[in-house]
Amino acid sequence: MLVVGDVAAVDRELFALARGRGRLALRLGEALLRLEELGGHQALGFSTLASWSLERCSRTGRWAAETRALAKRLSLLPEMRGAFERGELSLSMVELLSRHATAGDERELLEATAGMTVRQVRAVLREKGEQLEEETEPMRTVTITVPTEEAWALEATRMLVEHMDGRGKASDFVESLLAEGQTSLIHVLEQMGVTADVLPEHLQRAHERWLEERRRLDELRERVEERAEGRLAPNAREPGRAPAAEDETWDLYEAERRVRRLCAEAASRDLWLGEMLGRFFAVRGYETLGHASEGQYCRERLGMGRATAWRRIDLTRAGRRLDAVAEAVRSGRIGLEAARLIARVAGEQSQGAWVERAGRRTYKHLQQEVQMVETLARLESVPMLPPSDAEVSQFEALERDVLSGAMFRGPSGTEREGAKSGGDEQVSMSGSGSVGGGVAKENRARGRVTVRLRVRAEVALQLRQLDAVYQAQLGDSGLSFAAFLCASFWATWVGSLGKSDKYELVYRANVYRCSCPVCVRRDVTAHHVVYRSHGGGEEPGNLTSPCAFCHLLAIHAGLMSVRGTAPDRLLWLIGRRPLIAVEGREKREVA
Secondary structure: OOOHHHHHHHHHHHHHHHHHHHHHHHHHHHHHHHHHHOOHHHHOOOOOHHHHHHHHHOOOHHHHHHHHHHHHHHHOOHHHHHHHHOOOOOHHHHHHHHOOOOOOOHHHHHHHOOOOOHHHHHHHHHHOOOOOOOOOOOEEEEEEEEEHHHHHHHHHHHHHHHHHHOOOOHHHHHHHHHHHHHHHHHHHHHHOOOOOOOOOHHHHHHHHHHHHHHHHHHHHHHHHHHHHHOOOOOOOOOOOOOOOOOOOOOOHHHHHHHHHHHHHHHHHHHHHHHHHHHHHHHOOHHHHOOOOOHHHHHHHHHOOOHHHHHHHHHHHHHHHHOHHHHHHHHOOOOOHHHHHHHHOOOOOOOHHHHHHHHHOOOHHHHHHHHHHHHHHHHHHOOOOOOOOHHHHHHHHHHHHHHHHOHHHEOOOOOEOHHHHHOOOOOOOOOOOOOOOOHHHHHHHHHOEEEEEEEEEHHHHHHHHHHHHHHHHHHOOOOOOHHHHHHHHHHHHHHHHOOOOOOOHHHHHHOOOOOOOOOOOOOOEOOEEOOOHHHOOOOOHHHEEOOEHHHHHHHHOOOOEEEEEEOOOEEEEEEOOOOOEEEEOOEEEEOO
């Protein structure tokens, strides 16, 4: 247990770590800027910044974009950059100020806000009419308990929604379901002579009370933190430890190596930061030092958001349980996002296998395999072990049936009755055409599955309102509201599935995703592995389905190459000077 003296010592170390972390972020941003000047992710053979960042840095595309943007802003604000380098400004402060400063007024802004907290600066900027970044939108957890077979239906519909709009978050999925479900529900009620114009007012009032309570608590927290600020000593100048700035006369590949080296160093530091923060928060060390909350301590003392701090703590806690995963991050064998992925499924006995799997997979393939075992474990209670190639193929066959519409059609290829009628109570969710096929039949006797979805507060309200209307009017129809929503979505979209052009079977073979192993785009095209001009034919083994970028702007421009036999024996070389090679699902570093 930490005592007061230890708390102060840990605080000093956290403060120095955080300041060094901020300057390390600047080094990363400057390297990312140089990379962009030299052609960026596309010159390296990657279709999007996110796909490059996840594969090569094991960081999100949002992280890469924001880190690069900060460095770009500071390159135009030399005085602010100097104050940041000297440790006079925290990362959260410089991120805030740099969005509102110009080269002409940065000195004035620095002088006007000297000695202020981040909270005070935000208040000043609001008074001046400046547009601040919106706070995180309120989120709520929706819990749905359904029979196993209906859980399969929800999973199949999620695959379909993600395929059609390209968004993978739970809130986006539920929002898309409700868009179709509300239209279908109104149509069914009109046929019954029931008007559904007014949604349940008591739910609306309850939601408004919840929002009001949230606002009240936010205002209370603000007042408490304001009072605490009067007791806090100003932050001392502390630059922290960070790599020195380097001469930026690099070529494209050296710039990328620089980014990757810095990312590996940042990942190792983040594990130590999470370890210390976990111990510090466990004894509420921030209160000992006069801070009113974790959020205030993180924002004002460490220069980071509370959510950022807790992501580091959670990863470190997983590392205590999964020491092989933590060691793989420290040694640079895997990155932060890969570690977060496998921490979701790995146990003490399986962690070594998952670390080994992460080293042999692109991020795209690793994510697919983690999501696959999570889905099967949730619906079938199977062990969460790295799947075999045969198991991956079986799951892809299920996805293929969903995304082509085959799962929702009868043996003759016509739409099943449920898909036609939307809310019709004759919708069948069992039998040969059901989601999961025979697997769902075997699980029917196992009871029910609880699905938890983190969604925006407004989406949660709409879901509950429509559910209340449905239960009041159609609750005795024999069809659950979850099944109704799925059937409504199918009714609208199943008819358009599996119908594209003469290369439909090629797209279907690759589950309607870009066949490049580092790209997740879905605007697929047909590509002849051996060009037709070189004698290549239309046989299935010579056809694959990269997206428009990978096909036209990467393969044909020489930024990547592919050879072999489709779909499973292709060798992809990513980069004009290849960075990685992927054969089937096996990845190896080339440079």
